[in-house]
Amino acid sequence: MAVKVAIFDWDGTLVDSVEHIADSLHQAATELGYPALERAAYRNIIGLGIEEALESLYPGITRADMQAMREGYGRYFFTKATTPREVFAGVTEMLADLRGAGLGRAVATGKSRRGLDKALVSSGLGVHFDITRCADETRSKPDPAMLGEILRFYRIEPDEAVMIGDTIYDMEMAQRIGMPAIGVEWGVHDQDTLAAFGPKAIVDSMADLRRALELL
Template structure:
């Protein structure tokens, strides 16, 4: 029998190829605000955290006024780019379509802001796929598991009935903290060597591998029947 009643996705670096745009926006914001320059790999490494937590990690001891200025500058550069990229990785649209037909509950747990995710959901045309979404500015940032707890509560399911899929150690640590199985994907921020430390059930290198795994390991979501089976 299929195992997972819900599949929870990270956004940036897992479904959407937005990493270069995020790092460029962070670098431009830092320059605008006169902050010390950070290397691209340092900027990339914090993707997945909430913005406040990311900025604190990049510039430890940052003052509240500098934090506010950086957040405003980042938002300006991210949202006002002439061509803000919202391209999904190859195969993602087909993956989500297939899952929608199998009908597990689909959700998003992201370090993006609510405004950022809502805009991205519309721009990518993916909004109809997801039953529940949680963002870092309306709950706790990864790797704290509160956003996963809230998703589980909304769906009325247990951690072992859901699967977290993400490209960062923050995604996998968040899931591990509450005993939720996870899959690490290597086309985003962190490589397999980093992801394996949090004991994912699988690490995949291509969307096609993820599609194959989920095809035989998800089950129809029925909130009214505790042990629902496929019809």
């Protein structure tokens, strides 16, 4: 394996949380009197930072309403902890094997730091990662700022790492910094959508993801 670091998205890539996020966004918005949107609209913005997501869903939203919606989203989302049951099958074993092989492991996510820190503990996955970066401590995807910070942590170049994610925001972020990417089909965006940003591979199973990593 030529790459030295595997960088993972969180929601929809490692953890089966997409529907819970969509439900929480729906509840927070409608509670404030904003119109309910199609489920696909809520799913489509998963991966962005929360402010960027809300601005995309409800253009022109006021700062006051955005703050209220963020608080409402947090209340609904944190009623359900991310447990090992929500971790996709095969993820824990794959991360352990990468760790045993001496590969660096990182997370680049649109989640808040508060949300990710809770999920790292409650999911049991926290022990597998050297560094994690969140949208609220840098810039939201598809800006590659968080990837740049991870690369500096490891002191490597973009072509020595791979970004693994389920959305076009992951794929575009990697493309913009010159990093290879692998798209996974079990999250938000489908194969054709992911392919628009030229990932090295698009996989539909954990076994295929392992094989794709071995070929890099």
